[in-house]
Amino acid sequence: MKLTVKDSDIATGGVKVVLLNQKDAEKLDLHHLDRVRITKGKKTCTSVINIAESTRAMPKGKIGLFEEVIDKLNAKQGQKIDIKLAKKPESVSYIRKKLDGKELKKEEILQIIKDIVNDELTEIELTSYITANYTKGMSPKETFYLTKAMMQTGTIIKFKQKPIVDLHSIGGVPGNRTTMIIVPILAAAGLKIPKTSTRAITSPAGTADTMEVLANVTHGPRELKKIMKKAGAFMIWGGSVNLAPADDKIIKVESPLSIDAEGQMLASIMSKKASVDAKYLLLEIPIGPKVKNRYQAEKLESHFKTLAHKLKIKIKVMITDGTQPIGNGIGPILEAIDCLAVLQNAGPKDLREKSLRMAGEMLEFMKKTTKGYDLAKEILETGKAYEKMKQIIKAQGSQIKKIEELIPGNCKFNVKAGKTGRIKEIDNYSIAKIARIAGAPKDKGAGIYLYFHKGDKVKKGNNYYTIFAENKTELDYAVEIGKKLKWGIKIGR
Amino acid sequence: MKLTVKDSDIATGGVKVVLLNQKDAEKLDLHHLDRVRITKGKKTCTSVINIAESTRAMPKGKIGLFEEVIDKLNAKQGQKIDIKLAKKPESVSYIRKKLDGKELKKEEILQIIKDIVNDELTEIELTSYITANYTKGMSPKETFYLTKAMMQTGTIIKFKQKPIVDLHSIGGVPGNRTTMIIVPILAAAGLKIPKTSTRAITSPAGTADTMEVLANVTHGPRELKKIMKKAGAFMIWGGSVNLAPADDKIIKVESPLSIDAEGQMLASIMSKKASVDAKYLLLEIPIGPKVKNRYQAEKLESHFKTLAHKLKIKIKVMITDGTQPIGNGIGPILEAIDCLAVLQNAGPKDLREKSLRMAGEMLEFMKKTTKGYDLAKEILETGKAYEKMKQIIKAQGSQIKKIEELIPGNCKFNVKAGKTGRIKEIDNYSIAKIARIAGAPKDKGAGIYLYFHKGDKVKKGNNYYTIFAENKTELDYAVEIGKKLKWGIKIGR
Numbered sequence: 006m007k008l009t010v011k012d013s014d015i016a017t018g019g020v021k022v023v024l025l026n027q028k029d030a031e032k033l034d035l036h037h038l039d040r041v042r043i044t045k046g047k048k049t050c051t052s053v054i055n056i057a058e059s060t061r062a063m064p065k066g067k068i069g070l071f072e073e074v075i076d077k078l079n080a081k082q083g084q085k086i087d088i089k090l091a092k093k094p095e096s097v098s099y100i101r102k103k104l105d106g107k108e109l110k111k112e113e114i115l116q117i118i119k120d121i122v123n124d125e126l127t128e129i130e131l132t133s134y135i136t137a138n139y140t141k142g143m144s145p146k147e148t149f150y151l152t153k154a155m156m157q158t159g160t161i162i163k164f165k166q167k168p169i170v171d172l173h174s175i176g177g178v179p180g181n182r183t184t185m186i187i188v189p190i191l192a193a194a195g196l197k198i199p200k201t202s203t204r205a206i207t208s209p210a211g212t213a214d215t216m217e218v219l220a221n222v223t224h225g226p227r228e229l230k231k232i233m234k235k236a237g238a239f240m241i242w243g244g245s246v247n248l249a250p251a252d253d254k255i256i257k258v259e260s261p262l263s264i265d266a267e268g269q270m271l272a273s274i275m276s277k278k279a280s281v282d283a284k285y286l287l288l289e290i291p292i293g294p295k296v297k298n299r300y301q302a303e304k305l306e307s308h309f310k311t312l313a314h315k316l317k318i319k320i321k322v323m324i325t326d327g328t329q330p331i332g333n334g335i336g337p338i339l340e341a342i343d344c345l346a347v348l349q350n351a352g353p354k355d356l357r358e359k360s361l362r363m364a365g366e367m368l369e370f371m372k373k374t375t376k377g378y379d380l381a382k383e384i385l386e387t388g389k390a391y392e393k394m395k396q397i398i399k400a401q402g403s404q405i406k407k408i409e410e411l412i413p414g415n416c417k418f419n420v421k422a423g424k425t426g427r428i429k430e431i432d433n434y435s436i437a438k439i440a441r442i443a444g445a446p447k448d449k450g451a452g453i454y455l456y457f458h459k460g461d462k463v464k465k466g467n468n469y470y471t472i473f474a475e476n477k478t479e480l481d482y483a484v485e486i487g488k489k490l491k492w493g494i495k496i497g498r
Numbered sequence: 499m500k501l502t503v504k505d506s507d508i509a510t511g512g513v514k515v516v517l518l519n520q521k522d523a524e525k526l527d528l529h530h531l532d533r534v535r536i537t538k539g540k541k542t543c544t545s546v547i548n549i550a551e552s553t554r555a556m557p558k559g560k561i562g563l564f565e566e567v568i569d570k571l572n573a574k575q576g577q578k579i580d581i582k583l584a585k586k587p588e589s590v591s592y593i594r595k596k597l598d599g600k601e602l603k604k605e606e607i608l609q610i611i612k613d614i615v616n617d618e619l620t621e622i623e624l625t626s627y628i629t630a631n632y633t634k635g636m637s638p639k640e641t642f643y644l645t646k647a648m649m650q651t652g653t654i655i656k657f658k659q660k661p662i663v664d665l666h667s668i669g670g671v672p673g674n675r676t677t678m679i680i681v682p683i684l685a686a687a688g689l690k691i692p693k694t695s696t697r698a699i700t701s702p703a704g705t706a707d708t709m710e711v712l713a714n715v716t717h718g719p720r721e722l723k724k725i726m727k728k729a730g731a732f733m734i735w736g737g738s739v740n741l742a743p744a745d746d747k748i749i750k751v752e753s754p755l756s757i758d759a760e761g762q763m764l765a766s767i768m769s770k771k772a773s774v775d776a777k778y779l780l781l782e783i784p785i786g787p788k789v790k791n792r793y794q795a796e797k798l799e800s801h802f803k804t805l806a807h808k809l810k811i812k813i814k815v816m817i818t819d820g821t822q823p824i825g826n827g828i829g830p831i832l833e834a835i836d837c838l839a840v841l842q843n844a845g846p847k848d849l850r851e852k853s854l855r856m857a858g859e860m861l862e863f864m865k866k867t868t869k870g871y872d873l874a875k876e877i878l879e880t881g882k883a884y885e886k887m888k889q890i891i892k893a894q895g896s897q898i899k900k901i902e903e904l905i906p907g908n909c910k911f912n913v914k915a916g917k918t919g920r921i922k923e924i925d926n927y928s929i930a931k932i933a934r935i936a937g938a939p940k941d942k943g944a945g946i947y948l949y950f951h952k953g954d955k956v957k958k959g960n961n962y963y964t965i966f967a968e969n970k971t972e973l974d975y976a977v978e979i980g981k982k983l984k985w986g987i988k989i990g991r
Contacts (some may be wrong), residue, residue: 013508015506015508015517015555015562018548018549018550018551024508031940032972034931034934034935036699036700036753036754037750037753037754038754039754055511056511057511058511069508072555097755100755101755101756101757104629104632104633104755104757106633127754128621128622128625129621129625129751129754129755130754130755132621132622132625132626132629133625133626133629133755133757136597136625136626136629136630136633137629137633139597140597140599140629140630140633140634141633206529207529257530258622260529260530260531261529261530261531261532261620261622261623262590262593262594262597262622262623262626263594264594264597264626438527441527442527447524479525
């Protein structure tokens, strides 16, 4: 059937969609969410159909093309195109199989992930797959195949330097920027660490956002190989090398449902490590934000170990306390200041100690010493870690900045203690929310600077923390939300 | 935040959606699929946000409103509106609970169904609920609550006539129009039968489509009470009285995934029976299209009985052979001809016999006789059933039509046997597909007229069946598809 193109001026950001009038759909015996093959001259693509019930939304004889389809066919308003019923992707039948509780095979999982990466699945199909993985669970075998599939459908980088070491934290703790201290320490001890990080999605800063204050974090695979040769380590934004791209698309469905299928999380983290050919991994599981107690943390540890073993990655897991923010700064610039300060033998004690402990564990794990903490401390105190950091920043093509050059937002609000007492709780969620509303991470200078931690004594009228923003509107909004959240702080005796 | 309205000229047919530019979303810390409260003057509504990455799709400071939102706010291009973060509906947390495998309470299921009916859930949320019901299953209690919730969120009709009798077939068998013969027989015997039926979704005709050939099938609750008073029975389209409206919205998700969660199906059927206050139900489970074997059929029977018991509905289940079409005509007019012929003591034997057996079972179940088949046969042969049918048609406000007045489509194609032999198989799916492509049910005269059934001998060159269409294009397309499907017929020795 020939139809006339109407540009719908809308994009799904996902699967390709065309809009048909109901009468035209009936003629072709097409239903909502059926696939059609669209042809314009020699160009062709497969799309999912939505059916408009009113002729106002879509007149008879016309076909509404979403931006993705317009681009693919290079179609223009008023041109004629041809449509035909097309089959559903094969992967839909594998999703059905998973819904029925059957274990999926290697090739089946690979096909599903390929179709996710190529935006071939509708939101309903993708959601049913992710929900089924959550409700039915994944076998260790399936998790392994999923990890491999996520890795294979993205970029894989093999560095000449061996062995490759990597680190990761399950996350959810504001200000927990240990990576930017541990990486220089380990690299100064001779370990090879190509560290890719994410940007924040729901937190006030990801390591990529914070590192970006100090250096360019967007580099392609070829540049990364040069940087490794120069510095033996880097800290960049993983998105710039397209590692395991299925992950972002899966998160888009998981996040509005607030589900975090364990197998999915394992695959998401480990596929990115496998993509840079890591052979040794330090993994932090903080108890608090995501993992609720030690029992859960230990169960998760054992699942990580099983998967790591199959991937031939040696893994060292550290279970830590994640019940309050780490360091003083929260937000890209404020965290970058903390990190630089620690590297120069100042800065927040908790951030320094945690970084030294973690770096120490890894040094022992890699058999560099039997006294890891002491070696890490020596590397930090003699300035070798800071020298390595400067070398990494230069290798990433950037100038070295002094702490004084890092300026937080110039709109400030001091949050004062309403009574005297001891700080019982600093709520990660509330602190993150206030910092985000103030503009972090999009405004690098926005965020929160904490003056106290849990257990500290505070007097009425003392500043708990300062909120920084880059403009007055956002500061006011953050203060408004902060009040509602009672500033995220609880005082006891 | 104030934004300027841009009419997006598109409708979802479901949840209300607005489109924001990424920068504006970041300012408000809003994410894809978050809810916002939109206010224009005194009007307000809650919508889900989609985020446009390019300013081409949505410029900064503007907000794209889908038709449903435009209508609700009576908003116009260029007007200013205000948006604020809103909470997710409560039911999303109940869906989470179901995802985690916990049994839902009565009020929780009711809230989910209310939100489905009011289009408050996103496609991701709705899909995750339906998928979880499928993968986790529903307890008998949950199925009961779901049935009640589906009933309560739609129209409920209480008739004065008592007791109310109803019938239903699980479906999937082309031409299986027994309802239009059983209802007049039972009503002639004095039973009260307010029969609501569906229109075809994937089949060539639903009972509502076929009955519409003979009478008006769209009636509101008040008219239905009058019709019952006049005729003691009716056969109408259920959609005109809005019984259990959640059903259609759930089918929209189930159908592209080809899942049919058992608990969902039980609730969908039984909620509609409970909505007309039925106390006795004849249920047909054909083995073939949906239920694969006797074991499955008997399991399903027992689940129907459990649910019916809780609803205080007495149920009689008949398990039948559904492996081939019933009757000769397939498509609204062709089926209506078969039904009228049987009522006038002619017509296809298989349709007549099956209808008599089923009507007979119900007469015995209702204790009208101990020889149900004989009584049904007597009612049919003495013309009482046909008289009742005419009474029903008149009560539904329509003129009586003679068989000669029912004219199938005037474009025909005869499908001829390629060899001599015995018919081994008539494939329901292929026959239905060919009839639909020929135009059924939208073109009432389109469809297929069968000359043979399974087991019949056929000679090379005999007509298997005739395809009818109302125009040449659709006939040609049906013939093309028919060839590909090998006409849906297999010949053996």
